[in-house]
Amino acid sequence: MTTTTQAAGEVSYLEAISQALDEEMARDERVFLMGEDIGAYGGAFKITEGFLEKYGEWRVLDTPLCESGFVGAAIGAAMMGLRPVVEMQFADFISCAFDQITEVAAKNHYRWGAAVPMVIRAPFGGGVHGGPFHSECPEGWFFHSPGLKLVAPSTPYDAKGLLKAAIRDPNPVIYFEHKFLYRRIKSSLPEEDYIVPLGKADIKRTGNDISVITYGAMVHLALEAAQTLAHEGIDLEVVDLRTLIPLDKEAIYSSVSKTSKAIVLHEDNKTGGVGAEIAALLAEDCFDCLDGPIVRIAPPDTPVPFSTPLEEFFLPKASDVVAAARRLAAY
Amino acid sequence: MDCAVIAKEIKRDDLLQMYYYLRLTRALEDRITALYRQGRIVGGVYTSHGMEAIAVGYASALERDDIIAPFHRDMGAFLIRGFTPGEVLAQYLGKRTGPTKGKDGNVHMGDLKRGVFGFVSHLADNLPVAAGAALAFKIRGESRVAFAGTGDGGSSRGDFHEAMNFAAVRKLPVVFFCNNNQYAYSTPLRLQMAVADVVDRAKAYGMPGEIVDGNDVAAVYVAAKQAIARARAGEGPTFLEFKTMRMHGHSEHDPAKYVPRELLEEWKMKDPILKAEQLLQSLGYGEERYFQEVVDRVKREVEAGVEFAQQSPLPEGPEVLIGVFADSADSH
Ligand SMILES: Cc1ncc(C[n+]2csc(CCOP(=O)(O)OP(=O)(O)O)c2C)c(N)n1
Numbered sequence: 001m002t003t004t005t006q007a008a009g010e011v012s013y014l015e016a017i018s019q020a021l022d023e024e025m026a027r028d029e030r031v032f033l034m035g036e037d038i039g040a041y042g043g044a045f046k047i048t049e050g051f052l053e054k055y056g057e058w059r060v061l062d063t064p065l066c067e068s069g070f071v072g073a074a075i076g077a078a079m080m081g082l083r084p085v086v087e088m089q090f091a092d093f094i095s096c097a098f099d100q101i102t103e104v105a106a107k108n109h110y111r112w113g114a115a116v117p118m119v120i121r122a123p124f125g126g127g128v129h130g131g132p133f134h135s136e137c138p139e140g141w142f143f144h145s146p147g148l149k150l151v152a153p154s155t156p157y158d159a160k161g162l163l164k165a166a167i168r169d170p171n172p173v174i175y176f177e178h179k180f181l182y183r184r185i186k187s188s189l190p191e192e193d194y195i196v197p198l199g200k201a202d203i204k205r206t207g208n209d210i211s212v213i214t215y216g217a218m219v220h221l222a223l224e225a226a227q228t229l230a231h232e233g234i235d236l237e238v239v240d241l242r243t244l245i246p247l248d249k250e251a252i253y254s255s256v257s258k259t260s261k262a263i264v265l266h267e268d269n270k271t272g273g274v275g276a277e278i279a280a281l282l283a284e285d286c287f288d289c290l291d292g293p294i295v296r297i298a299p300p301d302t303p304v305p306f307s308t309p310l311e312e313f314f315l316p317k318a319s320d321v322v323a324a325a326r327r328l329a330a331y
Numbered sequence: 332m333d334c335a336v337i338a339k340e341i342k343r344d345d346l347l348q349m350y351y352y353l354r355l356t357r358a359l360e361d362r363i364t365a366l367y368r369q370g371r372i373v374g375g376v377y378t379s380h381g382m383e384a385i386a387v388g389y390a391s392a393l394e395r396d397d398i399i400a401p402f403h404r405d406m407g408a409f410l411i412r413g414f415t416p417g418e419v420l421a422q423y424l425g426k427r428t429g430p431t432k433g434k435d436g437n438v439h440m441g442d443l444k445r446g447v448f449g450f451v452s453h454l455a456d457n458l459p460v461a462a463g464a465a466l467a468f469k470i471r472g473e474s475r476v477a478f479a480g481t482g483d484g485g486s487s488r489g490d491f492h493e494a495m496n497f498a499a500v501r502k503l504p505v506v507f508f509c510n511n512n513q514y515a516y517s518t519p520l521r522l523q524m525a526v527a528d529v530v531d532r533a534k535a536y537g538m539p540g541e542i543v544d545g546n547d548v549a550a551v552y553v554a555a556k557q558a559i560a561r562a563r564a565g566e567g568p569t570f571l572e573f574k575t576m577r578m579h580g581h582s583e584h585d586p587a588k589y590v591p592r593e594l595l596e597e598w599k600m601k602d603p604i605l606k607a608e609q610l611l612q613s614l615g616y617g618e619e620r621y622f623q624e625v626v627d628r629v630k631r632e633v634e635a636g637v638e639f640a641q642q643s644p645l646p647e648g649p650e651v652l653i654g655v656f657a658d659s660a661d662s663h
Binding site for chain 2: 089306
């Protein structure tokens with residue numbers, strides 16, 4: 001396991017997460033990990049491989065199979081001054097801990113002033129043939145629950161910096177890491193300690209014609225579409241939200257006031273998703289600067305299917321973005 | 332109890348049929364594993380290798396009208412309920428002819444007509460649901476039973492405990508089981524619970540429980556029969572702990588390095604198929620030649636299934652949109 005980044009070496013999205021955990025554990029002895037199979041096995045996706053040997057069984061706790069139980073325990077430990085980082089084996093199983101997250105963690109500080117500094121890592125998303133119970137994007141459930149911060153990085157740089165910021169944040173943070181990106185996306189990282197602040201979007205590509213507002217794996221789809229469209233003289237701006245709560249409205253508004261057209265793209269189901277909120281905000285606050293209808297691209301309102309042709313149909317594609325952008329450009 | 336003594340309570344044909352299903356389960360899952368290794372199956376593959384006696388035993392003890400809420404290593408229950416190897420393979424290959432028509436994969440399948448509740452990944456989620464089925468039987472005065480299980484890992488979930496408690500309070504006709512295969516993914520029993528036997532969890536709910544040799548199909552069958560009879564007689568739920576060992580990794584991608592090899596060697600000697608053969612021989616119900624016939628027969632059936640599944644069409648993309656809502660609840 002490497003603690004410091006080789007300047008020359010490329011680091012995968014997965015390794016970036018692993019590094020963030022490792023560095024934060026080394027930096028702050030209050031930080032500890034809990035989850036199923038994260039110890040000897042190193043986690044279902046091997047994010048915590050080697051951590052047990054390095055930090056011992058009281059900082060890398062293998063839990064029984066009880067999401068509600070260990071999330072509740074993390075809340076308690078956080079209030080007592082520790083900094084728990086909990087791993088959901090798959091984001092889908094976060095529903096088992098829903099009650100603790102929405103009723104206890106989210107409302108604690110508002111009700112009686114007790115902060116809950118904890119992080120829940122939730123490997124989410126499709127494209128991996130996981131079927132309805134191993135591919136979900138559950139951020140919409142929590143987007144609607146005040147008191148939680150929601151993070152969804154798209155690059156190794158952001159993944160590392162945002163996880164560090166999440167661990168240092170005094171609030172309950174759900175960190176949605178995209179399984180599809182784990183080993184597919186690589187980049188080199190700074191050697192020094194850095195964070196990516198929560199609540200700040202990032203323009204992953206500047207452009208003048210249409211803003212694509214997105215996050216997670218869909219950022220890469222938008223970038224792919226942007227490349228295709230560049231040959232046709234349609235210039236996309238790709239706004240990577242990076243955190244969903246706090247939502248960087250300023251970045252969204254300033255991008256859309258420049259381009260005057262907006263596509264909102266996400267992998268969670270369409271109805272009532274994060275995109276619906278962004279579209280509503282644009283309609284409320286940016287009506288005057290819009291030169292075309294706000295377009296939402298998202299999967300249909302069905303569970304995530306298993307079979308390859310079904311999953312391919314279900315997930316948004318770069319060609320969907322291309323087609324929508326052409327329509328908008330011509331509008 | 333001595334195997335042969337238990338087995339005397341079981342009809343010869345029933346025992347032979349259980350042997351056939353043990354063999355069919357093994358052959359089918361071995362074939363699925365091979366397909367997975369060839370990269371022909373995408374997604375997870377969870378087998379019951381070494382644990383086949385549990386599902387085969389309990390599903391054989393149930394009546395047709397009873398409901399099963401199986402666990403993810405209960406292939407035998409699906410087969411006994413009439414899921415064909417071809418359908419199962421089609422499910423694994425994501426084909427339209429699988430029970431979920433490609434919507435879901437592997438053992439995540441069900442069919443109300445055949446009395447099998449669709450498996451939910453979120454372990455133990457189906458136990459309260461099974462209790463609900465039993466509640467319906469009780470309300471309507473039907474003599475039906477629900478049979479539902481999870482693993483040692485799943486028995487730590489809140490839903491497991493809520494289901495047990497609710498069923499016990501209302502004396503519902505449900506049998507809960509746990510297949511204690513000693514590991515939950517990589518987590519050994521000692522990190523899962525502070526009691527040695529999962530059956531101890533039943534005590535808290537005032538529910539009778541029993542530890543059963545999960546590698547002995549006759550023992551599973553007899554224990555299940557007794558629990559089912561109790562449920563049918565209105566005496567309420569029973570908890571059965573089937574002790575066994577998971578002989579493959581959690582899923583076929585997992586080499587299970589965390590399991591001591593000696594433990595596997597020890598349990599290999601207790602293989603449920605081996606045990607069943609010894610039993611059949613001791614009762615004079617079967618000998619080598621017969622066993623070989625069954626092996627050949629299930630092999631043919633599985634190969635026919637592979638053929639069927641491979642010939643079957645994949646679903647088409649827009650089929651994603653079908654079936655989110657039901658048109659009617661009366662077609663079952
Ligand atoms: C609520 C929930 N959390 C996590 C998982 C991921 N997971 C799948 S199987 C498994 C281990 C299950 O162990 P056990 O119940 O003992 O059954 P076994 O697979 O050993 O037969 C885990 C952690 C899950 N399916 N459901």
